[in-house]
Amino acid sequence: MSAEIRIVLVNTSHPGNIGGVARAMKNMKFSELHLVEPKKFPHIEADNRASGATDILEHAVVHETLEQAIADCHLVVGTSARGRHIPWPVVDPRELSSIVSSAGDKKIAVVFGREDRGLTNEELHLCHHHVHIPSNPDFSSLNLAAAVQVITYELRMAGLYREQAEEHKPQWGTDWDIDLAESADLERLFAHLEETLIDIDFLDPENPRQLMARLRRLYLRSVPDKVEVNILRGILTAMQKQLKD
Amino acid sequence: MSAEIRIVLVNTSHPGNIGGVARAMKNMKFSELHLVEPKKFPHIEADNRASGATDILEHAVVHETLEQAIADCHLVVGTSARGRHIPWPVVDPRELSSIVSSAGDKKIAVVFGREDRGLTNEELHLCHHHVHIPSNPDFSSLNLAAAVQVITYELRMAGLYREQAEEHKPQWGTDWDIDLAESADLERLFAHLEETLIDIDFLDPENPRQLMARLRRLYLRSVPDKVEVNILRGILTAMQKQLKD
Known part of the structure; x- marks a missing residue:
């Protein structure tokens, strides 16, 4: 029993970034991609950057509004820079993963905004939580694929740690080939x-x-x-x- | 007192990837980039992908061998896919961060291999530990910048959490009496x-x-x-x- 997680990209300008996101998702074993009003999609640049993750692009669902993209979700989390005018519950990616871990078999959306301007306040106000990647305050411009990579990595780690919880994990990793000395x-x-x-x-x-x-x-x-x-x-x-x- | 961390790229083929790595590093507030025999560097594609992190490229140190790049380091960690013929201590990025957190003011190198073939066994055998990003076994081809993004994100998180917690769990003990070997x-x-x-x-x-x-x-x-x-x-x-x- 684990959560069903979708990645939602709002109003992406560059189709290459959609491909980069697909690749990042598949690297971390996620597959549900939803797009709200992408500027250009489908597009050859998206396919090229996806390199091996084009199946995710083929199954991507395109919506006209963010409301539609998240309508059936139980928990919606929007990515955000700090310092919005009205404070919202802000979590870091690790706290997000722990929330998702404990959510059971819920539908969860993680929403990423435009390359240049992120999500609008109206869009952020559709979200239960905001997630902020604690990047360098002097150079915080993660590109879209990098941001999705970090978030999906954290979500995958939370899943793997949960699976391992009962299982003893030796210091050197599980695949040591020789018995330890007594x-x-x-x-x-x-x-x-x-x-x-x-x-x-x-x-x-x-x-x-x-x-x-x-x-x-x-x-x-x-x-x-x-x-x-x-x-x-x-x-x-x-x-x-x-x-x- | 915190570790001095350098990112080492071995024999990178595409200069754009070096730029992507510089950007990923700067996003997470790291700056020391060392390059071992890059195929093309400096290069306009590296500058373009770095977009705002060209200062890191300008200060990058180029070496002829990996041995030179890590000679003064106390802890060397090589990135590796699983299933090498002789198992080495493998940690995940979070375990790596916890080791680094407890290392005090040591010099630490995290070494990334070639885009297509990673590090050779000889190169991996220069490392104290190996770090494996637990990506999707069916689609594990993180690009170089994405891999650096994940590792530097974890290292930054560990630093931020440490600042918050003000507490160390030293592996060697903060009160180890002797300097580590280089x-x-x-x-x-x-x-x-x-x-x-x-x-x-x-x-x-x-x-x-x-x-x-x-x-x-x-x-x-x-x-x-x-x-x-x-x-x-x-x-x-x-x-x-x-x-x-």
Whole structure:
């Protein structure tokens, strides 16, 4: 049970940007694109920028008004720069994702405005929330595809984190190929290491200082797997063999 | 006290993408761009796509090799698709941001590969961690500027949240007593290690298999400090001395 999310673009001037948005959406596994009065659509520049996401353009729904595009949605969120004349509940993209995560199987629209002027106040007032991407105040002009990329990335992350919630995710990622070393393996490694360091006169048993502690810390920090421990012990054995020969 | 973050682009084919990256960076208030062997740079298409972020292009540093571009960095993170032949510690952009947040005033490089082929295995093996943007498995081809947009957005969010929270969750601890090793220190360590392993007949240069890759991964994962690197090199030197005596 998860939300159905549509991306709504209002009055886009450049068809290339619509293509860029389609690509950004598909990268993050979203597919529902709604267009309100696009200046030029369909258009070859949209197809070119979409590069592989033209299926999203083919299924895009074109509307005459924003009201129509969002009519059946339960939650409408408009993208906005800060400092509108009447304050609205403003969330950042992460807060938006958490709202969407907890929305269950609702229909949700995220609405993006014109390249140059964004959404009008009237359009923003159709929205339940506004979302603001906290970009550099001195250079906040994200292009349309970049803004959609950031928002859809956050929505996808929220979905993935929710899926993983029950599942233990090891430090190195789930696809590590070797079993981790057990503590006893590591203790044998450290004993072998200490013995070898004495053999090569690197460690003075009369004055060991913090050498072994530092080495333990270094190796333990990386949480070695069994093959790695075997390699290290193989190196120590090879060294000891050289000393005997 | 916060990390100094550089974006490194390796062998970029299209100058327009370099401009798009500059714009994405400036949107999220980053400015340090390093380029390794760009095909065409400087270039008018880079300036056009940067639209307002040409200052970043003007200050971009061009290098001949990735090693040079990261030599003074304490933490190097390479962007990677999943499924490399030898698994490396993989984080998502949010986990990366949390690592960076806790790093204090370190120098950090985030490295992006070629448009078509990403980073080579050799380049990925120079990195402490890999970062993977969890895009749609069926359509994962984020363009370069979009990938930089997502990563820099996460890094900026982490910075903003940190400012709000005034609280750190340090990985190494803010009170780590020793400076972290720089990439160049680590490369000298690995060269010394390889040499010694050949000396003790553990590594066969005719058939090296994945030995050095596995050892690099083990040590890089723990992000060693300078004293730890000195200890390891001291051990190698002691071994070599024993062989000569």
